[in-house]
Structure formats: C-alpha cells, structure tokens
Amino acid sequence: MSNKKLEKKYKLVWNSDLEILFYSEKEGSISVGGNSYVFDADTKEEIDAKILELGLIVIDPN
Amino acid sequence: MATQQQIIDLTYATLQDKADIVKAEQDGVILDTFHYGIINQMRLNNRITYADIKSYDSSLSLASSYLPEIKGLGKMVDITSLTAYNSPILERFDISMCTKLTNIYAQNCAKLESIGTTVNLVNLVNLDLSRTAFKDSENIVLPVTLKTLRMSHCGTVTSIMNASGRNLTELQLQNNAISYVGNVNTWGEMTKCELQNNTLDVASVDRVLSGLRNTYSQNQVLTLLNLSGNVAPTGGNTNADYLYLDTQGVTVIID
Numbered sequence: 166m167s168n169k170k171l172e173k174k175y176k177l178v179w180n181s182d183l184e185i186l187f188y189s190e191k192e193g194s195i196s197v198g199g200n201s202y203v204f205d206a207d208t209k210e211e212i213d214a215k216i217l218e219l220g221l222i223v224i225d226p227n
Numbered sequence: 228m229a230t231q232q233q234i235i236d237l238t239y240a241t242l243q244d245k246a247d248i249v250k251a252e253q254d255g256v257i258l259d260t261f262h263y264g265i266i267n268q269m270r271l272n273n274r275i276t277y278a279d280i281k282s283y284d285s286s287l288s289l290a291s292s293y294l295p296e297i298k299g300l301g302k303m304v305d306i307t308s309l310t311a312y313n314s315p316i317l318e319r320f321d322i323s324m325c326t327k328l329t330n331i332y333a334q335n336c337a338k339l340e341s342i343g344t345t346v347n348l349v350n351l352v353n354l355d356l357s358r359t360a361f362k363d364s365e366n367i368v369l370p371v372t373l374k375t376l377r378m379s380h381c382g383t384v385t386s387i388m389n390a391s392g393r394n395l396t397e398l399q400l401q402n403n404a405i406s407y408v409g410n411v412n413t414w415g416e417m418t419k420c421e422l423q424n425n426t427l428d429v430a431s432v433d434r435v436l437s438g439l440r441n442t443y444s445q446n447q448v449l450t451l452l453n454l455s456g457n458v459a460p461t462g463g464n465t466n467a468d469y470l471y472l473d474t475q476g477v478t479v480i481i482d
Contacts, residue, residue: 168464168473178480186451186478187423195455196464197480198473 169197173205175212177221184224188212286310290332292317300325300343311336312355323347334358334377345370356381357399364388369395378403379421392417400425401453407431411438418448423480424456432460432481436468443472453480 172194178187179202186201190209197203204215215221286308289297297311297320308330311317317336321343322328330353333339339359344366345351351370355377361384368388369376377399378384384403391413392398398420405425411434414420420439427435432454443449452472459482460466472479 168470170464178478180450180478187453187455187480189423189455191424191456193482195480195482196469197478198464198469199478200476201478 167198167200169203171195171197171203171205173207175206175209177204177206177212177215178202179219179221182222183220184222185216286330289314296320309333314339326350329353331355341366344368354378374416376400396448398422401456408435411435412441414438415442415446416448417442419451420449421451421453422457423453427454427457429458429461432457433466433468436460436466436472436479436481440468440471443475443477447475449477451478455480455482458482 174190174192176187176189176195177185178197179185181200181202189195204212206212206215283303283305285306287303287306288310290310291313292311293316294314295316295318297317300306300321301324304324305327306325307327309322309325309328309332310330311320311333313335315337317333318338319341322331322345323343326347327350328348329350331342331351332353332355333342334355334357336359339356339361341361341363342356345354346366346368349370349372351373353375354373355375357377357379359381361378361381364384364386365388367378369392371391372394373392374394375397376387376395377397378387379399380402382403384400385405386407387400387405392410393413393415395414396416396418398417401421401423403425405422406427408422408427408431417439420435422435435452435454439449439452449472454460460469464481466481469479469481
C-alpha cells in the first residue's frame with residue numbers, strides 16, 4: 166500500500182514510465198494511492214525543476 | 228440558392244478551388260449547403276453531384292480550419308471519420324445522420340457548442356470534444372461501441388448519457404460540472420478514468436470507486452482513477468474501495 170497525502174498547493178503525480186498523470190495548482194489536500202510517484206511544493210518553480218530533473222513527460226494536454 | 232434537385236447530376240468543370248466554388252455558389256449552381264472546405268477536401272474536382280457527395284466514404288479532415296460551421300454533413304452520410312480539431316471559430320456541425328462515423332476529433336475548438344446527436348452513431352469508437360464550449364451534452368448518447376470519450380475542460384457539461392460503457396477504455400471528463408455518474412459496473416474495460424474537478428456528490432464518488440473496484444477484480448486493466456476536486460469518498464482515504472485499488476497498484480487520486 167502506498168497511500169500518500171499531498172497538502173501543498175502544487176501537486177504532481179507520475180508513473181514509472183515518467184509520464185505525468187496529474188498536475189494541480191488547486192489548494193487543498195489529495196490522497197494518492199497505487200504505484201505512482203508524487204511530489205508537492207509551495208511554488209510552481211519547484212514543480213518545474215522537478216519535471217526537468219527527472220525528465221517527466223506530458224502525455225496528454227487534456 | 229439552388230434546390231436539391233439542381234445539385235443532382237451537376238457537372239461543374241472547373242470546380243477546383245475556393246474561387247471557383249464561391250463563384251458556383253453565387254451562380255446558384257451549388258447549394259450553399261456545402262462549405263468550400265468540404266468540397267476541396269473531397270477532391271472531386273470536376274464533378275460534384277449529390278450522389279458523389281452522399282457516397283463519399285472517406286475521412287473528412289478539416290483540422291485547423293477557419294470555418295464557423297461545417298455545413299452539409301447531413302448529406303455526407305457515408306463518411307467514416309471527421310477531424311475538425313484546432314478550429315478557433317467553429318461553432319457547430321451536425322453529425323446526426325452520419326451513422327458510419329467511427330471517429331470524431333473536434334478538440335480545441337473554443338467556440339464549438341453543438342455537434343447534433345450521437346444517438347444513431349452505432350459505430351462510434353472515439354469522440355473528442357475537449358477544450359470546447361460544448362453545452363449540448365443531453366444529445367451525447369454514448370453508443371456501446373465507444374472506446375474513448377474525451378470531453379474535458381468544457382466547463383458546462385453536466386451529465387453524460389451512459390447506458391452502457393462496456394467497451395470504454397478511456398474516459399476524460401475532468402474540469403466540467405458533472406454531478407452524477409452511473410452505470411459504472413459496465414465499465415469493465417476501463418484503463419484511465421479522469422473525473423477530477425467536477426461537482427460529483429459523495430454518492431457518485433463512492434459509486435465510481437466501488438464500481439471500478441468490482442470491474443478491476445475481474446480483469447485488472449485499470450491503471451488510473453482521478454476523483455480529486457470533487458468531494459472525498461465516504462471514509463476519505465480509509466475508504467475500503469480506495470484502499471483495495473491502492474493495494475493493487477492502481478493510481479487513485481481522491482480529495
């Protein structure tokens with residue numbers, strides 16, 4: 166079980182293929198379960214840095 | 228404007244580009260039913276007849292066009308695919324008569340509000356209306372053949388007529404105003420289900436979780452379920468269905 170709680174404003178979820186599954190700029194917490202990877206931050210710059218650091222991929226603009 | 232009878236068996240020798248077609252329309256030779264973009268795409272060139280148009284059975288590609296309306300689809304009943312994405316001023320088209328359609332790709336059309344009804348589109352497999360101004364969801368009756376439905380970021384979509392989604396593999400309805408989701412137990416082939424940022428009540432959130440838990444237990448194809456931006460399920464992140472999917476490795480996102 167890998168239930169993870171993200172509470173900072175900027176939230177990022179991705180899978181083992183480095184594909185971004187979800188990105189949110191909404192306030193409030195979310196819970197993320199399953200075999201995914203998560204990162205949350207207080208600024209968008211930190212999110213962008215993480216995306217660059219890992220080479221995360223946007224798979225769908227929708 | 229010419230009558231339908233005038234269009235039948237019409238031969239127009241130089242009907243090859245916009246100017247020719249506009250001229251033909253001005254002459255009253257062609258119904259203004261058909262936009263020149265459609266005529267060009269059909270590449271029928273020197274012979275445009277009602278029969279030619281009706282039997283056009285290929286893909287109609289009008290992506291990135293500047294058409295306010297795609298006129299004449301009611302007479303192009305044999306087209307199998309319609310592509311009209313990235314068309315910034317497109318407001319409407321009507322595919323109600325095009326029962327052979329398998330694909331409709333009309334995403335990123337900021338002014339698109341209506342496409343007619345899908346109730347008779349018994350061959351439809353892929354429908355994408357994401358990032359449009361779509362308001363006519365009561366006419367989107369999902370055929371059982373449908374595999375992918377993308378209507379995210381439309382803002383005003385409130386419901387989807389989903390009698391059976393047994394072939395649905397991908398559902399993207401995020402960022403709308405959907406308050407109710409039903410028939411989840413038919414979603415046996417679902418791999419990605421995105422319902423985040425809607426107005427689902429707790430009963431619907433619970434229903435989606437329990438329904439997809441049931442289908443997952445049968446075929447293990449679900450990889451992503453996103454319900455964040457609605458309300459938390461009963462029990463929050465201790466909800467039994469959420470925990471079951473979590474332990475199975477399914478990425479589930481809830482409030």
